């Protein structure tokens with residue numbers, strides 16, 4: 001197992017008396033694909049925001065790449081590619097222009113950025129229509145551009161919040177295949193959240209089931225005898241019938 005990349009210790013977030021994230025302990029290791037799975041309001045996004053230092057915990061601690069996210073948020077965000085739930089682009093620009101803009105913000109040399117952006121667009125299947133403005137992109141295309149956007153600064157870890165919501169099933173499969181290939185090639189560590197059991201079960205090494213702010217269970221997929229039904233049974237034990245929750 002690789003070194004720890006994301007470390008949560010008794011991580012807790014309260015909004016007044018309401019506990020959104022409740023004493024979570026979790027370690028994600030280098031090269032792992034970890035899925036946070038849970039229904040609406042489970043605390044997935046709040047946990048992710050604390051990893052990035054975009055929200056401060058009420059108590060407990062969070063480290064990414066060995067850096068305390070609460071104390072050194074900028075250092076953490078420098079190392080991490082983060083794709084939020086609703087990614088925004090400059091919609092009167094092309095995909096390439098958007099990527100170059102992100103590269104500039106990250107102080108990447110212009111020439112290097114252009115080459116890397118073109119390569120990434122190719123990689124995520126968006127190079128075919130280079131003049132298309134992102135305003136005309138479908139949801140699936142936006143998410144793939146989002147993935148290219150988080151990769152342009154060569155992060156060690158990528159954190160994706162519901163990256164596949166609103167994409168058609170074929171698009172989801174493509175997106176997941178791409179993530180798996182990237183991990184294979186670059187040794188990336190990946191953490192992403194989802195409502196959908198069927199989306200996470202084929203790609204993750206481990207899954208954390210979130211509900212009511214708690215980490216209810218951690219499942220190692222290679223230890224499940226019957227991957228498909230084993231995980232479905234565990235999910236249903238916690239969240240009732242149905243394969244996924246909108």
Ligand SMILES: Nc1ncnc2c1ncn2[C@@H]1O[C@H](COP(=O)(O)OP(=O)(O)OP(=O)(O)O)[C@@H](O)[C@H]1O
Pocket residue numbers: 015019020038039040041042043044045046047195
């Ligand atoms: N800024 C806030 N102020 C008050 N309550 C909040 C705030 N942000 C989140 N919450 C509450 O905390 C709980 C967890 O929210 P969170 O967004 O982390 O859930 P989630 O698992 O990402 O849900 P979804 O699947 O709908 O994105 C929810 O009940 C939400 O209403």
Ligand SMILES: [Mg+2]
Pocket residue numbers: 044045046085161
């Ligand atoms: Mg969320």
